Amino acid sequence: MVEWSELKKKAIEFWNEYRRFKIGLVGLGVLIVLIVMAVIPSFLFPPETYYNWNNYPGWQLNPRLAPPLWVNYFSTKKYTPPETLEPIEYEELWRYYAETFIKLNNITDPQVIEQVYDAFEKQLEGKGYVYFYEYDFKWDVPSEDIMILVSNVTTRISLTLGITRPIETYQGQEIQLSFYPAFTTDVTATNGTVIIHLYNSEKLMQVLVKDMISKYEDPEIFRNATENNILSARVMSPAKLLFYKVGPGMIFGQQGTLKGVYRFNITVEALNGSLKYPPKIEIRIPGSCYGVLGTDFRGRDIFVGILWGSRVALMIGIVYAVSVVLIGLIYGVVSAYAGGLVDEIMQRINEVLYSIPLLPFLILFSYTVRELYGGLTVWHVIGILIIFAWTGLAIVVRSMALQIKEQPFVEAARAVGASGFRIVFKHILPQLMPYAFASMALAVPGAILIEAGLSFLGLSDPNIPTWGKMIYEAQNSLSSWWWVLSPGIMIAVTGMTFVFIGNALDTILNPKLRKL
Amino acid sequence: MGYARYLAFRAINSFIVLLAALLIASIAFNALADRTVEAMVNEKVNQVRMQIQQRRIEFIDVLRGVAPKLLEWNITITYKGRPISCYKFTKAYEEGKLTNMSKDDINTIAEYCFLSYVREREEVRWGLNLPPYLRILLYVYKSLILDFGEAKAKYPQFGTSDIRAMVLTAMGRTALLFTTAYMINVAIALFLGLQMARKVGSILDRSISIVAMISASLPMFWVGMLMIYVFAYVLKWFPSQAMEPIPESIRGNIFAELQWWLWHMAVPIMTIVLVGFGGGAYATRNLVISIMQEDFVTTARAKGVPERKVIYGHVLRAASPPIVTSISLGFIGTFFGAIISEVVFGWPGMGSLYYLALYNADVPVLMANTFMFVFLFVLVKFMLEIIYGFLDPRIKASR
Numbered sequence: 001m002v003e004w005s006e007l008k009k010k011a012i013e014f015w016n017e018y019r020r021f022k023i024g025l026v027g028l029g030v031l032i033v034l035i036v037m038a039v040i041p042s043f044l045f046p047p048e049t050y051y052n053w054n055n056y057p058g059w060q061l062n063p064r065l066a067p068p069l070w071v072n073y074f075s076t077k078k079y080t081p082p083e084t085l086e087p088i089e090y091e092e093l094w095r096y097y098a099e100t101f102i103k104l105n106n107i108t109d110p111q112v113i114e115q116v117y118d119a120f121e122k123q124l125e126g127k128g129y130v131y132f133y134e135y136d137f138k139w140d141v142p143s144e145d146i147m148i149l150v151s152n153v154t155t156r157i158s159l160t161l162g163i164t165r166p167i168e169t170y171q172g173q174e175i176q177l178s179f180y181p182a183f184t185t186d187v188t189a190t191n192g193t194v195i196i197h198l199y200n201s202e203k204l205m206q207v208l209v210k211d212m213i214s215k216y217e218d219p220e221i222f223r224n225a226t227e228n229n230i231l232s233a234r235v236m237s238p239a240k241l242l243f244y245k246v247g248p249g250m251i252f253g254q255q256g257t258l259k260g261v262y263r264f265n266i267t268v269e270a271l272n273g274s275l276k277y278p279p280k281i282e283i284r285i286p287g288s289c290y291g292v293l294g295t296d297f298r299g300r301d302i303f304v305g306i307l308w309g310s311r312v313a314l315m316i317g318i319v320y321a322v323s324v325v326l327i328g329l330i331y332g333v334v335s336a337y338a339g340g341l342v343d344e345i346m347q348r349i350n351e352v353l354y355s356i357p358l359l360p361f362l363i364l365f366s367y368t369v370r371e372l373y374g375g376l377t378v379w380h381v382i383g384i385l386i387i388f389a390w391t392g393l394a395i396v397v398r399s400m401a402l403q404i405k406e407q408p409f410v411e412a413a414r415a416v417g418a419s420g421f422r423i424v425f426k427h428i429l430p431q432l433m434p435y436a437f438a439s440m441a442l443a444v445p446g447a448i449l450i451e452a453g454l455s456f457l458g459l460s461d462p463n464i465p466t467w468g469k470m471i472y473e474a475q476n477s478l479s480s481w482w483w484v485l486s487p488g489i490m491i492a493v494t495g496m497t498f499v500f501i502g503n504a505l506d507t508i509l510n511p512k513l514r515k516l
Numbered sequence: 517m518g519y520a521r522y523l524a525f526r527a528i529n530s531f532i533v534l535l536a537a538l539l540i541a542s543i544a545f546n547a548l549a550d551r552t553v554e555a556m557v558n559e560k561v562n563q564v565r566m567q568i569q570q571r572r573i574e575f576i577d578v579l580r581g582v583a584p585k586l587l588e589w590n591i592t593i594t595y596k597g598r599p600i601s602c603y604k605f606t607k608a609y610e611e612g613k614l615t616n617m618s619k620d621d622i623n624t625i626a627e628y629c630f631l632s633y634v635r636e637r638e639e640v641r642w643g644l645n646l647p648p649y650l651r652i653l654l655y656v657y658k659s660l661i662l663d664f665g666e667a668k669a670k671y672p673q674f675g676t677s678d679i680r681a682m683v684l685t686a687m688g689r690t691a692l693l694f695t696t697a698y699m700i701n702v703a704i705a706l707f708l709g710l711q712m713a714r715k716v717g718s719i720l721d722r723s724i725s726i727v728a729m730i731s732a733s734l735p736m737f738w739v740g741m742l743m744i745y746v747f748a749y750v751l752k753w754f755p756s757q758a759m760e761p762i763p764e765s766i767r768g769n770i771f772a773e774l775q776w777w778l779w780h781m782a783v784p785i786m787t788i789v790l791v792g793f794g795g796g797a798y799a800t801r802n803l804v805i806s807i808m809q810e811d812f813v814t815t816a817r818a819k820g821v822p823e824r825k826v827i828y829g830h831v832l833r834a835a836s837p838p839i840v841t842s843i844s845l846g847f848i849g850t851f852f853g854a855i856i857s858e859v860v861f862g863w864p865g866m867g868s869l870y871y872l873a874l875y876n877a878d879v880p881v882l883m884a885n886t887f888m889f890v891f892l893f894v895l896v897k898f899m900l901e902i903i904y905g906f907l908d909p910r911i912k913a914s915r
Binding site: 351352353355356357359360361363364365367368371372445448449452453456457458459468471474475478479484487488491492494495496498499500503 | 551
């Protein structure tokens with residue numbers, strides 16, 4: 001029986017030994033970082049981002065295929081960061097109309113002004129609101145999309161967007177472009193948030209073609225573009241065009257972006273009944289760069305995926321390693337201790353299982369489970385993996401146990417009448433524990449790689465983010481380096497961490513290697 | 517004598533492994549069979565119906581040709597609420613006793629009968645009438661004789677719908693790619709491993725050891741993607757897809773064709789070697805070092821044998837069997853990642869076939885590919901054992 005104080009002494013001894021291996025310390029440090037990474041997403045992100053990774057509604061607000069925010073520190077072209085514009089002010093519709101009316105007609109008489117106000121109030125009271133926004137744009141790569149987020153709508157409304165661009169010079173003259181109505185749409189009453197995208201709005205495209213492109217674009221380019229139907233929201237985003245400077249080649253952004261303050265106004269009008277409360281209306285500029293690690297082609301935040309993925313990877317790696325090592329350990333020791341025919345049979349079974357290739361069976365059984373149970377979870381994959389992968393260790397453990405079995409202290413235990421169970425679990429197994437720990441560490445990367453490989457074939461839990469799946473999905477977007485690189489680097493780093501730790505343990509516990 | 521016995525023992529062992537693997541795979545197939553085989557039988561029945569209608573043959577005529585089977589399988593159908601024995605019906609028709617039935621009735625009954633016969637025949641073929649354990653054994657037998665049937669979906673990269681031909685083609689291509697990569701890998705691993713072992717602790721030794729640790733945890737398909745990006749998209753040296761058909765202009769010109777193949781294999785091979793060579797070199801180094809500590813090496817050195825001769829004559833001779841095994845096992849270990857990277861490279865081998873079969877939910881192809889993979893794996897391991905026995909003099913000397 002190992003005493004507690006002795007165990008503590010041994011642990012301290014071991015730690016002093018372990019400390020001498022720089023590589024092992026590096027591994028341990030990274031492991032701690034990885035564990036933190038696996039734990040924090042629970043506190044940072046809604047759980048839905050995990051179990052509904054593909055279709056979490058929040059992704060809609062993000063730009064697609066956007067590089068990380070920090071590219072702006074390195075790139076000469078500055079990317080637009082995401083921004084949500086709150087109205088700087090809003091007014092009731094009748095007041096706005098009355099003011100406009102007064103301004104347009106140059107009314108100065110206070111009495112008439114009063115009458116105008118009264119008349120408009122009587123007509124339009126509770127009919128709607130006007131919201132004003134300002135957007136200071138100073139970037140080189142504009143956002144692909146502009147969204148209007150509408151919530152708290154109590155009745156069916158019509159929504160009209162007006163846009164005023166900053167002043168710019170065109171052929172020596174100062175011009176200012178203004179579009180009203182740039183875009184209109186109806187919104188039905190809803191409890192949630194309605195997201196209106198402008199990137200695919202043909203209406204906005206037509207307005208831009210009419211008021212901007214046909215006037216300021218080079219006639220030759222313009223004719224070509226109309227003939228080839230390029231000036232359609234299906235081909236290019238009108239929201240992006242909005243930010244380009246006028247001049248020849250403007251539709252391809254050859255003039256660069258127009259920097260300055262863009263003014264938006266949104267008029268909301270009740271189509272039937274009246275609006276008691278102003279709806280909440282925001283303008284979302286998703287931008288062209290996002291977050292710590294950018295986004296993928298569905299606007300999913302890669303950083304979120306990487307963090308959740310580290311949880312999945314660690315879970316798979318550790319559960320797999322512990323189970324495989326435990327099964328292998330017990331199987332090997334029992335086989336060695338039992339000896340004779342039992343040993344022979346157990347070794348035959350082991351050898352056959354050991355010689356069976358892992359990959360086709362993983363694929364086959366993952367597929368079978370998916371077909372028969374209607375879905376595949378990470379636990380199924382781990383389970384199948386364990387069934388086929390425990391054998392290698394059992395062979396080594398058996399040969400080690402055979403040596404231990406012949407040592408005097410086991411003989412002594414047997415002589416004083418210890419049971420087989422006690423000998424195996426109290427005398428032989430503890431001797432093998434160091435080796436078991438090293439094997440556990442070394443088994444982790446394999447499991448992570450295999451899970452990644454299966455994800456690559458589409459055989460993984462379809463709803464949660466895993467690193468392998470992220471690589472798989474990035475396959476056709478190789479130039480999106482932030483998307484391709486991060487999961488791969490994470491797999492490699494995680495694998496290396498465990499290899500480092502395992503090698504350090506191995507060197508401590510296996511004195512023969514230490515001489516080298 | 518010792519070698520022959522060793523070989524015989526290994527061969528039997530391999531065969532047992534093969535059988536066990538096939539058995540396990542067949543159990544999985546049996547679990548899937550209810551859905552897939554049923555679907556395959558239905559499809560076959562429809563196909564037969566179409567064929568007969570297209571050829572304008574009367575069902576009653578084909579039915580007469582299979583009369584003995586109708587009796588043997590006791591095929592009955594229900595027509596207008598009455599059970600009808602197909603065999604008796606056929607006999608009655610032949611004897612001209614069916615004058616009181618309309619021609620339409622006769623034809624419809626014949627059609628029903630014949631289609632139930634086809635269904636029965638297909639079910640027997642797939643063993644649906646057998647108890648599960650016999651069915652599993654039937655699948656094992658069928659895979660041993662490579663009878664896999666026809667593929668459900670189309671696989672243009674493999675040029676045929678016969679699954680046997682398809683998996684054999686895929687296996688050949690995978691073998692081509694991996695044998696080439698393996699040779700290069702072994703050469704590099706041996707060379708580097710010996711250099712590392714001769715100067716333990718040198719910069720080369722340390723850097724390759726670190727490369728070995730890093731590459732052990734790199735997902736190969738990911739490295740493949742990066743390699744494609746660099747070599748095919750940025751540098752434009754090699755094609756991004758290995759699956760292009762050979763152009764007509766160089767067909768028949770062996771030299772040009774070989775060049776074409778190498779050009780297409782370059783990125784996959786570079787990737788496999790890049791991921792694999794570190795591990796191989798590291799394993800070689802460790803084995804060589806442990807052999808160099810043996811007494812006979814010290815003796816050889818003491819005798820004044822030149823260092824070069826000690827390394828290549830004594831150490832390498834003793835170390836080669838375990839080196840072969842450990843490099844090969846390491847390489848087989850990377851096979852998993854490599855076969856998946858075929859998808860990335862567009863190399864039309866077994867990995868791509870897996871991917872396509874999973875995509876098409878084509879269970880027979882999936883099964884055939886699994887069987888083939890097991891064959892290949894067991895075969896390669898057996899070959900390694902032959903080589904091992906050949907290299908290790910102790911085996912030859914034993915009796």
